[in-house]
Amino acid sequence: MSTTAFDPRNAPADGKPVIGIIGMGDMGRMYARRLNEAGFTVIVCDRPEAYDRLASEYSGSGITPVPDGHAVSRAADFIIYSVEAAYIGDVVAEYGPSTKIGATVAGQTSVKAPEKAAFNKYLPADVDIVSVHSLHGPGVTTEGQPLIIIHHRGPKEKVTMVEDVFRSFKSRYVYLTYEEHDEVTANTQAVTHAAFLSMGMAWRSEGSYPWEKARWVSGIEVIKVNITLRIYAAKWHVYAGLAILNPAAQRQIEQYARSASELFKLMLGGHREQLEKRVWAAREAVFGWSREMDAEQDEAGGRQPILLSEDVLDQFSLGTHDKNALEEPNSHLSLLAMVDCWAALGIRPFEHLEVAGTPVFMLWIGVAEHLFRSRDRLNKAIDAGITDRVFRSDDLEFTIAARGWNECVNFGNFDLYERRFKEAADFFAPRFEEAGKVGARMIKVIQDSQRARK
Numbered sequence: 001m002s003t004t005a006f007d008p009r010n011a012p013a014d015g016k017p018v019i020g021i022i023g024m025g026d027m028g029r030m031y032a033r034r035l036n037e038a039g040f041t042v043i044v045c046d047r048p049e050a051y052d053r054l055a056s057e058y059s060g061s062g063i064t065p066v067p068d069g070h071a072v073s074r075a076a077d078f079i080i081y082s083v084e085a086a087y088i089g090d091v092v093a094e095y096g097p098s099t100k101i102g103a104t105v106a107g108q109t110s111v112k113a114p115e116k117a118a119f120n121k122y123l124p125a126d127v128d129i130v131s132v133h134s135l136h137g138p139g140v141t142t143e144g145q146p147l148i149i150i151h152h153r154g155p156k157e158k159v160t161m162v163e164d165v166f167r168s169f170k171s172r173y174v175y176l177t178y179e180e181h182d183e184v185t186a187n188t189q190a191v192t193h194a195a196f197l198s199m200g201m202a203w204r205s206e207g208s209y210p211w212e213k214a215r216w217v218s219g220i221e222v223i224k225v226n227i228t229l230r231i232y233a234a235k236w237h238v239y240a241g242l243a244i245l246n247p248a249a250q251r252q253i254e255q256y257a258r259s260a261s262e263l264f265k266l267m268l269g270g271h272r273e274q275l276e277k278r279v280w281a282a283r284e285a286v287f288g289w290s291r292e293m294d295a296e297q298d299e300a301g302g303r304q305p306i307l308l309s310e311d312v313l314d315q316f317s318l319g320t321h322d323k324n325a326l327e328e329p330n331s332h333l334s335l336l337a338m339v340d341c342w343a344a345l346g347i348r349p350f351e352h353l354e355v356a357g358t359p360v361f362m363l364w365i366g367v368a369e370h371l372f373r374s375r376d377r378l379n380k381a382i383d384a385g386i387t388d389r390v391f392r393s394d395d396l397e398f399t400i401a402a403r404g405w406n407e408c409v410n411f412g413n414f415d416l417y418e419r420r421f422k423e424a425a426d427f428f429a430p431r432f433e434e435a436g437k438v439g440a441r442m443i444k445v446i447q448d449s450q451r452a453r454k
Contacts, residue, residue, distance in 0.1 A: 016040055017104075017161060020076025022069045022095060024054060026235065027108055028082035030138040036062050038168035045072050069095030078104045078165060080132070085111040085241035086414060089118040096122035104158045106131045110185065110238060111245040112150065112178040119152070128154025130162045133181065134171065135188070135358045137234055140443070145359070147171035148181055174355060182246050187352045188361045190249030191256045191341060193239050194405055195334050195364070196228040198260075201404065201420065202397035203228075204427040223367050224334070226438045227360055233432040236421035243409045244417065250409055255344055257406035260337035264399045267331060267385035268392075276382055279336055283372045285343035295373040329384035333395045335368050336381065337402070359443040 019035050021028050024046040036042045043064045046054060054065035066072055073079060073095050083091050088109055096118070099105060105127055107115040112131065119129050129152040136145045147166060151159045163173060176184065203210055210225055231239070243249050266275040280291040289295045342349055349365050371377050385395070408416050 017077035017165065018043065018075060019165065020044070020072035020079040021082055022072050022079065022091065023082035023108075024050070025082060025084075026138040027134070028080075031080060031082060031108065032063050034142070034169060035165065040165065043072055043075055045069055070098040073098035073103075074100055076100075076103060078106070078161065080106045080108055081115070082108040084237045085109045085114050085245050086237070088115050089121075092118040092122045097124065099124060099127045101126045102128070104128045104130050104154065104161065106162070108132060108134065110189075110242040111249075112181045113247075114245055116152070116178045128158045130154060130158050131178070132162065132166070133185075134169075135185070137238075139440070140359055142169040142171050145171050146174045146355075148174045148176055148184075150176055150178055150181060152178060183248050184352055184355060185242065186246050186248035186252055187347050187349070188358060190243055190246065191252045191338065192358075192361050192364045193231060193242070194253045194256050194402065195338055196224075196231045196360075197239065197405055197421070197424075198398055198401040199224060199334055200228045200232050200424045200428065201401035202394065204424040205397050205401065206394070209431070220332075220367055220370060221330075222438070223363055223442060226442065227363055229428050229431055230360070232421070232425040232428050236418050236425070237414075239421070240414055240417040243405075244412050244414065252341065252345060252347075253406050253409050256337060256341045257402045259340040259344065260333060260399050260402040263336055263340060263385070264333060264395055267333075267395065270386055272382070272386045275385060278340065279378065279382055282336075282340045282343035283378065286339050286347075286349065287369065287372055289372070291375075294375045329388040329391065330381065331385035331388065331391075331395055332371055332381045333385065333398055335371050336385075338364070338368055339372060363442065 016039065019032075019040045019042045021032050021042065021044045024032070024044055028044065028046075032042050032044050041064075042062070043066050044054065044058075045051070045066050045068050048068050051065060051067045058065050066075075069091065077100075079099065081088060081091060088107060092115075096105075101124070105119060105123055106129070107119070109115045110133065112133070115131065119131075123129065129150075131150040131152060133148040133150075134142065134145065135148065136142070147169065149159065149162060166173075210221065243253060263275065263278070266278070284290055287295070341347075349361075349368075353362060353365055371381060384391075404420065408420060
């Protein structure tokens with residue numbers, strides 16, 4: 001076995017804290033690389049059996065792999081547990097007692113309740129806890145993205161130290177408690193992911209790519225497609241942990257499935273008046289626009305739309321659009337259900353976007369806002385839901401998928417979640433690279449347009 005020596009007695013001459021990362025998945029690797037580039041001494045580990053591979057991979061890089069978390073915990077001043085939320089308890093139980101006196105510990109987990117319990121139970125009392133969570137994936141630029149900082153235990157100076165460590169990320173710091181974190185991430189991520197996972201599973205069940213069913217696919221649909229593929233190209237456990245281990249997320253996913261089912265039943269039964277009443281009420285509850293108000297035409301003093309205009313959306317269209325051709329009907333059930341869910345739970349999505357919105361959440365709100373802002377677009381969606389028969393099977397598959405994901409989360413079954421996720425991911429895999437590029441471009445265009453308005 002090859003060995004990599006790191007002597008904890010050799011502190012950096014510049015006085016910077018030694019950074020330790022336990023868990024070298026995608027986010028752990030991104031953290032290690034970026035913090036090393038920022039001039040910090042970085043020591044890392046993964047599972048013991050991965051040590052030789054890491055030692056070879058990072059040879060000469062300035063990043064020092066060590067055999068296990070005991071070695072990281074004894075040497076590092078700031079230790080980040082970058083492991084799956086489902087396993088955080090076991091990992092901290094193993095390595096936490098080895099944490100050196102006066103060190104600061106954080107967890108880069110998507111759900112904080114298990115992390116908080118593990119840290120409180122297994123970390124020595126002479127260790128401080130200032131946790132973090134970057135609300136984006138490893139492939140997204142860190143600049144301007146929310147980085148949550150949780151000051152749980154220890155002096156305020158340790159928060160300042162954590163801020164200094166991540167200064168090179170140019171992220172936007174958001175200060176929350178553990179409990180506030182889980183509530184906010186449930187509101188901004190859980191139901192958003194459930195919507196896209198349901199769309200993906202529905203398309204997989206139909207056995208066809210949505211962009212191949214028509215000569216032209218509008219920008220609003222391309223956003224749905226590319227963000228769906230972006231999610232399925234990531235690691236399943238990221239979404240599973242967020243959904244299954246966060247009680248607030250479970251409630252929201254259940255409501256989303258209920259909203260989709262109830263709205264679809266109204267469509268299926270031809271209950272136009274009830275459907276209209278529910279959709280317009282949700283519009284007013286979430287966006288503040290009465291049924292009589294066309295926010296598309298009257299924006300004086302109102303909030304600027306996230307997606308700006310059809311011109312922005314059409315940058316991402318597929319195929320050639322004949323302006324004179326009739327639009328294919330689309331109930332946009334996934335979006336109607338999303339806004340209905342927010343209304344039912346009293347969620348104010350724009351407030352959460354300001355606090356800790358992710359790029360995907362920003363686009364999802366933007367698409368929903370785009371549909372609901374225009375009375376004409378919303379009336380067409382309602383009409384399609386009541387009268388269209390051609391695409392009704394699409395809405396059926398979506399409703400089944402939404403309920404399926406809800407049942408999976410309610411059962412707390414990680415194995416079932418993984419199987420469902422990978423079935424759809426395998427179906428979309430040939431398109432992942434293309435979707436990743438388009439998705440990144442979409443996010444950049446929207447973010448650039450928002451910066452230009454500030």
